Amino acid sequence: MGTTCLLDTQQEIYRSYGPVQGSYAPFPLQVVIDRDGTIVYLSAQYDADAVNLAIAAALEE
C-alpha cells in the first residue's frame, strides 16, 4: 500500500465531480476508484463502513 499526499491547489479534480449524494458540507469528500479507473464510491459523509465495503468490493473484482 502506498500513501501519497497531493496538492489540488486549483481544485480542478475536486470540482470535477457531479452532485454528491447526502452532501451537507464540503468535506470530507471520499472517492474509491476500481482497477478499471471507474468511480465506485463517492461520498461527502464520513462513513467508514461504507468506504470499507466499497474498497473490499473493488479489491475482490
Next chain:
Amino acid sequence: MSRPLALLLLRLSPLLSCTALSCTTEDCPPGTTRNAEGECSSSATGGGGDGVGDGGADGGTGPTLGELELGDPIRTDGSYYDPQALFSEFTGAVVLDPDHALLVGVMGYAVADRDDGSWLLARQGERSTRVDAAGGTAWVITGDRGFYSIDMQDPLSPVPGPLVMGGSGWTYDVAATEAAVAIAWGAEGTWLYDPAAVLSGDSAPLTVLDGDDVTAVDIAGDRMAVVDGETVQLWDIADPAAPTLLQQAALIAGGHDVALSESWLAVGLGGSGAQVFSWSDQGLAASGWFPVPGAATGVALDGEHLWVAAWDVVALARLTADGPLVLGHEDATESAFAIAAEGGRAMVADWFHSTVMRRVDGVAGPELEVTEALYFNPEGESTQRLEVRNYGATALTFTLDAPGGGFSADETTVQVEPGGVQTILVSSDGPDAAVVVGWQSDDPDEASGQVDLVPATSTVGTPHQEFSLQGFSWPDPSLSTFTLPEGEVTFLAYFATF
C-alpha cells in the same frame, strides 16, 4: 478565503486495506450482531421485535420498548442563524441555566435562548472549540492557544478572562466543576486545574496525567472520564491534585467526545457510532453500542437519555439495564457538531445555527435513512444500490414508487428491521434525463420523500478523470508529479487547510 486543497491517495492491497483504514474487525462490536448483509447491526434496539410495545416478546436480548407508542421522539423547537455574524461555526455548547445556553465557535461565542435558540448576545473573540461551565464560570478551549474563562454570573453580561497557556499542542475538550477544570490536551495528557486559582491568576496546573492521545474529558462529582485513543478511563478526582485511576475499558474506535453522569458514561466514536457504559463503585460495565449516520462528535447525558450530535442528525437513545434503545433521530439544520442537554431539552451546536430540540416522552418509531440520489452511466447499462437503513426502535416499511423513464427497480417495498439495511437495485440502460421518484415510509418524521435518478457526469459509475498533480509520497518529503495509478484500487480522501 483561500482553501488550498489536498488529497490523500491510497493504493490498496487486500491484505492491508482494513488495517490501514481502521475498518471493522471480523467480530462485531459489543452489543451487535452481524446481519445477513454482513454488516454489524445493533442488538440493542428492541430485541428484534417488530412493533411498538411488543416488549421484546420474541426473546431478543436488547432493551424492551415497554409502553412506547409510535411517534417522533424529538421535536425541533427552533433554529437560529444570524447572516451578519461571521464568527459562529459552532462546535461547542453548554447549558448555563434553565433559560440560557452558551455556544462557542471559530471566532467567538453566543448566548442563546434555550426555548428557541435565538441569540441574546454574541461576542467576537478567540477561536473557541469546546466549552463547559460550573459555578457561574464557563471554561473554553481554543485549539492551539490554550483556554480561557468567561464570567457568566449574568449570562447577558459575560466577562472573558485572559488566555491560559498550558501544553503546547492542541486542546480537544474541557470539563469543569467548581472543584476542578480538566483539559484534554492530546499527546500531552489530561491537565487538571483549580478553577479558583486560575481565576485569581495562578495558571499552574494541579497535576498532569500522562496520555498518548487524550481527546475527550468529562466530570461528574468526584469522578472524571478520560478518552485516550481507543481507551476510556474512569478516575477518582476527589483530590484533583492526586487523581486515582479506578478502571479503564477498551473502545471500539477512537473517541471524539465523552459524557459522564452519576450512573452512565457515553462516548461519541465519530463514524463508528456511540458506545455506552454503566458505572458504579464496582467499576465500568459495557452497556452497548449503536451506529448513527454521519459522525458522532458530540454526546450529552440527560438523566436516562443520551443525545448524540452526529453532523447530519441528532440521535436520542434511552439508556436501560439491557442496553441503549435508540428512540429516533432528528435532522440537524446544518451540521450538529456538539450538544448539551438538560431537562429534556438539547442545545445543538449546529455549525452556523443554534438549534433547540426537545424530547417527546412515551414515543418511538422507525428511523429512515435512505440514499438521496443515484447516478447512472449515461453511456450504457448500469445498476445502482438504493440503500434503505433503519436506525430506529421499530421495524420500518419503505415503499418506492415505480421509477419509469427508462429506470427499473427489482422491488419497490422493503421491510427493514431495527439496526438493519435493505437494498433496492435500480437499473437503467443509459438514461437521457434525470427522473425523480417518490417514496413513502412509516417513519413518523419522514413519511415521504424522493430520490433523484441522475445521468452521471463524473461520479459513481463513470471513469475518474486522469490527473497530474504535485505531491509527495511518505516518507519521501520531496515534491513529485503523480497521476492516477492504472490497474490498482485507489482511495482518494480530500481535505483542506484554512
